[in-house]
Amino acid sequence: MNYSDVFRDKELVQGLAKRIAELTRGRTEPLVFMEVCGTHTNAIYQFGLRSLLPPEVRLISGPGCPVCVTPNSYLDCAVALCRLPDVIIASFGDMLRVPGSSSSLMEERAKGADIRVVYSPLDAVQLAAKNPDKRVVFLGVGFETTAPTIAGSILAAKAQGLSNYFVLASHKTMPQPMAILSADPELQVDGYICPAHVSAIIGADAYRFLCEEYKVPCVVTGFEPTDVLQGVEMLVRQAIAGESKVEIQYSRVVRWEGNAKAQAMLADVFTPFDAPWRGIGVLPGSGLRIADKYAEFDAELAIPVQVEELKEHKGCLCGEILKGKVAPFDCPLFGGKCTPESPVGACMVSSEGTCAAAYKYGR
Amino acid sequence: MCVGVPMQVVSVDGDFAMTEVDGVKREASLMMLDQEVKVGDFVIVHAGFAISKLDEEEAKATLELMREVYSPELMG
């Protein structure tokens, strides 16, 4: 079975949209649902799902992309590291174009820094094995989906006895920002489209406290158009019935308890810390840094650098975008000063950033 | 960045599997998977790791349920 085709069935998509419209007809207050994964944001724009929904249902984007929520201070540190003559930076591609305070990795590469894009953190470990006279620093960003792959790379480097592999770790975990946004009186969130592959790791049970403490419905959905729409329909039903519970639409991948092995890897290699989020600020216990036990792999400890003074970009509304308070079109720089070719803010860089998706697919 | 792609396992060699989708092959570490996989299974692959098995029965059940409930001709 080809999973992407069958879950894009036009008739099913229309049937789902029709059912959502029937359920919400005549509501005076729209129901507002937030997605917190960039892959969902991208799917919603790509398949034009907003245009299929009735005006009574509004979808807003939250802090869904690890690239977007990574603050300038992290990028500045990466830039400082890449200027060292014996350092190779290895990173997922998205990070290269994100502007830091005064430079980006892309600009540094043009000036001669050794920066490699890798598909897997294991490729970065191999790079270290092949370049024993260099220090390879992997840029460890990402949510709970990506963090275990980076934990895996540290375990692999240890098993191979490498002493020249390091991670600049600033991983983020998802449920905390959702709790903060739920408690924000300026935001009305009637339900969450919970991230799919983050949930494959942490399990749907991880959202239960949100339903209990903030009375907000949570549905874990997949990324295909029928997945997202069925998820929205489940949220609509809960909202109308005045319920708030966790449901799994994406049952072909996500289990209540999640992936125990990946969770154990996270608990072994990382330790929670108070992580800074772009636009949101420091959230207690919302990040993962390298545990003391693996300190030898921590780039921050092993390779201290002088980082330039922090500057934010004038006029960029990324912070408000990431909190779901404004839409890309509300930003005066959108499409003019700020485009995917020359991004001012992070949300325009990552292919899954809200501004980039809005630019590519239009309203 | 966290895009996981459903891929089919074509061979398993210790801690690694070769996976394929639409003719594209990719090696995936099985280090993170807490379920057994065999040739023919679908897994979600992200950044070089299989992160989860894709349950075909559940996929079929989801679709069937959707077809029953949301097919336009049935809804009138």
Ligand code: SF4
């Ligand atoms: S990197 Fe992309 S896929 Fe991963 S969480 Fe962010 S937006 Fe979602």
Ligand code: SF4
């Ligand atoms: S359009 Fe550009 S400047 Fe405006 S919020 Fe988005 S990324 Fe920032």
